[in-house]
Amino acid sequence: MAQKAKAESKFPMHLKLRDGRQATIRIMEPSDKDAILKFAAKLPGDDLLFLRTDITDKGVVNDWIDNIKKGNTTTLLAEVDGDLAAYASVHVEPARWTRRIGELRVNASSKYRGLGLGRRLTAEIFEVARGLGLKKITAQMTPDQTAARTAFEHLGFQVEAVLTDWVEDRKGHPRDLLIMTHDVTGFSDRIVA
Numbered sequence: 170m171a172q173k174a175k176a177e178s179k180f181p182m183h184l185k186l187r188d189g190r191q192a193t194i195r196i197m198e199p200s201d202k203d204a205i206l207k208f209a210a211k212l213p214g215d216d217l218l219f220l221r222t223d224i225t226d227k228g229v230v231n232d233w234i235d236n237i238k239k240g241n242t243t244t245l246l247a248e249v250d251g252d253l254a255a256y257a258s259v260h261v262e263p264a265r266w267t268r269r270i271g272e273l274r275v276n277a278s279s280k281y282r283g284l285g286l287g288r289r290l291t292a293e294i295f296e297v298a299r300g301l302g303l304k305k306i307t308a309q310m311t312p313d314q315t316a317a318r319t320a321f322e323h324l325g326f327q328v329e330a331v332l333t334d335w336v337e338d339r340k341g342h343p344r345d346l347l348i349m350t351h352d353v354t355g356f357s358d359r360i361v362a
């Protein structure tokens with residue numbers, strides 16, 4: 170917990186996007202629920218197809234907030250001119266035998282993509298996750314989510330598994346699931362950019 174508090178004490182922080190605008194990165198609070206629902210409602214159809222969990226659903230966002238309150242999830246929000254531009258989360262399931270594995274999730278609004286925000290935010294949540302005493306940090310995506318894959322590869326994540334037809338998109342089509350991982354104490358050391 171002390172490590173977590175240390176990692177989080179650097180927020181809010183500011184970073185400059187590739188177009189010169191400034192993003193503020195801060196920790197998500199339960200009161201951010203409506204901002205998340207608004208963000209989700211504006212996601213393009215293609216993104217909605219591949220949402221890991223359906224954050225357009227109020228119940229799903231309520232579960233997210235509950236996990237924040239319980240300390241199972243830490244989420245960073247990136248705001249540009251007061252607009253929610255992206256989020257990144259680390260989630261741990263303490264009751265399961267995968268309790269030493271943390272899962273990262275990251276999502277940027279289409280309006281703010283290609284500006285370096287996703288990569289920076291992924292790096293920030295990765296640092297938060299590294300402070301949690303986890304054995305392994307993972308991210309799940311479909312193989313065609315290339316920007317996500319690139320952002321995680323920059324941090325030294327490797328493809329650990331491809332599970333064929335493991336997930337289904339919103340249209341009911343089967344998709345492969347790519348599991349990328351970083352072994353905190355193991356062989357895939359972080360690449361410092």
Ligand SMILES: CC(C)(COP(=O)(O)OP(=O)(O)OC[C@H]1O[C@@H](n2cnc3c(N)ncnc32)[C@H](O)[C@@H]1OP(=O)(O)O)[C@@H](O)C(=O)NCCC(=O)NCCS
Nearest residue numbers: 274275276277282283284285286287288314315316317319
């Ligand atoms: C993943 C995501 C957050 C990246 O956000 P972003 O702000 O556009 O990312 P960046 O601008 O920092 O780019 C990250 C890297 O991906 C590359 N990239 C960006 N868009 C790309 C695209 N459409 N195709 C291929 N590569 C792309 C960038 O060049 C950059 O690599 P570089 O630093 O070596 O140049 C965003 O694409 C997203 O929200 N995707 C949908 C959700 C998702 O896939 N989540 C991952 C599951 S955890």
